[in-house]
Amino acid sequence: MSRPKCSEGLTESDKKESPIWYFLPEAKSEFASNADAWQIAYAKARGGTLVTHEAYKREKRNRILIPVACKEFGVPYVNTFDMLRQLDVKL
Numbered sequence: 001m002s003r004p005k006c007s008e009g010l011t012e013s014d015k016k017e018s019p020i021w022y023f024l025p026e027a028k029s030e031f032a033s034n035a036d037a038w039q040i041a042y043a044k045a046r047g048g049t050l051v052t053h054e055a056y057k058r059e060k061r062n063r064i065l066i067p068v069a070c071k072e073f074g075v076p077y078v079n080t081f082d083m084l085r086q087l088d089v090k091l
Contacts, residue, residue, distance in 0.1 A: 024061050031064040040069050049076040051083050 023031075031037055043050045056067035070077040078086070 022058075022061060023064055027062050027064050031069070036064075036066050036069065040066065040073060040075055043070075043075045044073055049078055051078055051080055053080055055079070 039050060042048070050066060050070055052066040054065045054067055056071065057065055058068055060068075067077050069075075
């Protein structure tokens with residue numbers, strides 16, 4: 001008996017709503033084993049906002065970027081420069 005593919009049974013609407021099915025198995029494995037997943041879980045549990053240099057790029061299949069995972073799990077995120085502006089940091 002063969003395993004079903006990640007996208008089997010998903011409608012096009014489901015695929016647009018949830019990008020996690022889209023990633024390669026290697027990307028999922030890497031994401032699960034690095035600190036990014038823990039940081040997102042911590043921010044979700046504590047109601048925090050994650051700060052990252054990464055930009056939202058859903059089309060990337062070989063790596064799960066922090067903004068994509070944050071959006072999927074409802075965790076607010078901001079890039080570093082926006083955070084500095086919000087804090088009114090002057091150099």
